[in-house]
Amino acid sequence: MLHLRVVCSAHHTDAVLALLRADLGIAHLVVTREVAVQPPGDVVEAAVARESAEHVLDQLTDLGVARTGEISLTGIDTLESETAEAVERAAPGDAADAVIWEELVTTTGEESRLNGVFLAFLVLSCLLAAVGVLADSAITLVGAMVVSPDFGPLAALAVAAVGKRRSLAGSAGLALGVGYPVAILVTVLGAALARLVGLFDPTELDHLGRAAFVYHVGPYSVIISLLAGAAGMLALTSDKSGALIGVFISVTTVPAAGFAALAAVAGHWTQCGEAFLQLAVNLSGITLAAVLTLFLRREHVLPRAH
Template sequence: MLHLRVVSPVDRTDGVLDLLGAHPGVTHVVLLRGAAVDPAGDVVEADVAREAADEVVASLCALGVDRSGGMTLEQVDTALSDAADRAEEAVPGDGADAVVWEELIARTGEESRLNATFQAFLTIACLLTAVAVVTDSPVTLVGAMVVGPEFGPLAAIAVGLVLRRWDLVRRAGTALAVGFPLAMLITAFGAWLGSRADLFDRDLALAGHQVDFVFEVGPFSLIVALLAGAAGMLSMTSAKSAALVGVFISVTTVPAAGYAAVAAVLGEWDICLRSVAQLAVNLVGVVVAAALVLALRNRRGRRRDVGRPLSSG
């Protein structure tokens, strides 16, 4: 279930109540007259079955509530109510499979912004990769994969391509185009300082070890990227968000970027170029698979809604 809160202008509250009351996937409707201060109006709250949320939000937007008032959606972890059970049973589909498009756009839009936090996480992840390379530590490499925030912009690009939201594509593309080179430059500087301070042995760092798979580009590089992209998008569009951690550990985007920086400092340009190629393969593979999954889910959702008009006040 999702908890919906609507700030409604007084002249549209009756329409909002009629819309929510008529929809079988809505329950626990609460009206607070005059409770909203800015923007002024009434507050209407309700619990909505996840399968019905996209339709309900679209209907409220058709009433203009999003322009003259506002809406928020929150995940309800536990709902102990026969009315809630009936609402979930009354709408077709399963909550775990339902896509709330506005929620997805808002989430990917927020995670695709180039800001100090995104850049800091990406840089730390690349630096962790550098440590993993020079210390031959797969555990540290896994830590770098988990810390890396790059799936957010990749998912945003996929969403933007499928929904033709070019603003999302531009924003996410900028985050990746600026974020990765900057993180790699900082990592290269850190590796250079480490070599100057004799923190690691160059020959040992270049010797064959357990993290060499990062720059070994092959068919499985693309296969893993495609599978990770598909799993990541399924996770973001359903209630199975915990699966995202597994996606982060699967793809070698951040490790490839960090390895390329270290290899460049050590003058190993072949390894550097292969690492960059690995990075490109993973980025493209994740976006392609995520976009395909999202396109299929979008198509299924539209087929299900054919002939089912939106509720209106």
């Protein structure tokens, strides 16, 4: 269940109450009149089944509530109510299949903005990946994958493609287009410094063990990226965010970027090119699979036309 809060002008209140009363997914409808100060008006609250939320938002938007007031939805962590359970059972559809489009757009939009925090995480993950390669440490490489924030912009690109959101595509493209070059450049500088002080011997790249997968491109690179992209988008659109950790540690994006930086400093240009190809294959595969997953789930994902 979700908590719905509507702040609206008094002339909208009766219409809001009528449409909420008519929806099978609404429980515990409450109205408090003349409490809103700026703008003046009433506050309507209710518990709404997740599978009904998108339809309710559409109707409230059609009323024009958002133009002069507020419509907000927040998760309810704990709710003890037999009436709410009955409402969930009566609501059409399944909560696991329910997707709130604006929530999806907001989530991916927030995760795809180019800012200092995004750059810091991407730089740190790239540096971790480089250290993982030099130490031949699979654990460190996994840590770099988990720290990396790059799935957010990739998911945003998929949402933008399916939902035709140009601004979202632009912000996601900017985050990736600036973020990765900055992260790789910082890693190149770090690797050059490590070589200068004797911590990095270029010949180490010729004898990699468990870390060699980060630049070896093959059929499994494509398969893994496609499966990870599908799993990641399915997790985002089914409220199963815990599954995203598995996505983060299954793709070779940041590890490939970290290795490319090391190979560039070592002058191993063939390996550097293979690493960049690995990065491109994974980024493209994830995005393509995410787009296809959204298209397959479009009846649950795309908002209806107004």
